[in-house]
Amino acid sequence: MHAIIGLAISGSEGDVPMQALCRQIAVQMLRARVLRQRLLRDLPGSDPAWDMVLDLYVAEGVGRPVSVSDLALAAAVPRSTGLRWVALLVEEGHLERECDPHDGRRSFVKLSEHTRAVLDRYLAQSAAPMTTIAAAIQDLVRARDEIGPVLD
Numbered sequence: 001m002h003a004i005i006g007l008a009i010s011g012s013e014g015d016v017p018m019q020a021l022c023r024q025i026a027v028q029m030l031r032a033r034v035l036r037q038r039l040l041r042d043l044p045g046s047d048p049a050w051d052m053v054l055d056l057y058v059a060e061g062v063g064r065p066v067s068v069s070d071l072a073l074a075a076a077v078p079r080s081t082g083l084r085w086v087a088l089l090v091e092e093g094h095l096e097r098e099c100d101p102h103d104g105r106r107s108f109v110k111l112s113e114h115t116r117a118v119l120d121r122y123l124a125q126s127a128a129p130m131t132t133i134a135a136a137i138q139d140l141v142r143a144r145d146e147i148g149p150v151l152d
Contacts, residue, residue: 031129032126032129035122035125035126036122036126039118039121039122039125040118040119040122047075048075048076048077048081048082048085049075049085049088049089049094051074051075051076052071052074052075052082052085052086052089052095053089053094053095053111053115053119054119055071055074055075056071056095056109056110056111057111057116057119057123060110060111060116065108065110066108066109066110067100067106067107067108067109068083068086068097068106068107068108068109069082069083069106071086071109072085072086086109090109093112093114093115094111094112094115095109095110095111095112095115096109096110096111096112097109098110
């Protein structure tokens with residue numbers, strides 16, 4: 001028996017809602033992957049590229065500039081590999097590179113307008129099912145809390 005948020009999945013009829021929720025989560029994860037592949041089909045499919053794009057998205061959202069070196073580190077790959085990925089993403093138009101006006105040895109990168117717009121769309125479409133899942137989890141926790149004292 002596995003416990004998820006304090007609710008058991010044991011195969012009894014009373015546990016079906018949790019099993020259905022777990023299936024829904026799996027389906028939504030698969031749909032999110034397919035959506036990512038469809039909307040971001042020209043983004044290289046490797047995790048370093050995805051990690052870099054997401055890191056830039058988050059950094060730009062809070063107004064934090066990101067240097068090429070920092071972005072390479074964010075991808076958790078060797079620096080030389082990260083620099084190659086940055087070069088590829090710039091070449092393919094996903095990122096824009098600009099020189100640091102205060103330090104000529106350093107460059108900053110940012111998302112291209114197109115990539116930012118596509119990410120906005122992807123994340124909005126991915127978030128919708130997750131809010132449904134979160135609401136279902138809250139309902140299950142509430143039900144558990146209401147039923148718990150009765151069973152004790």
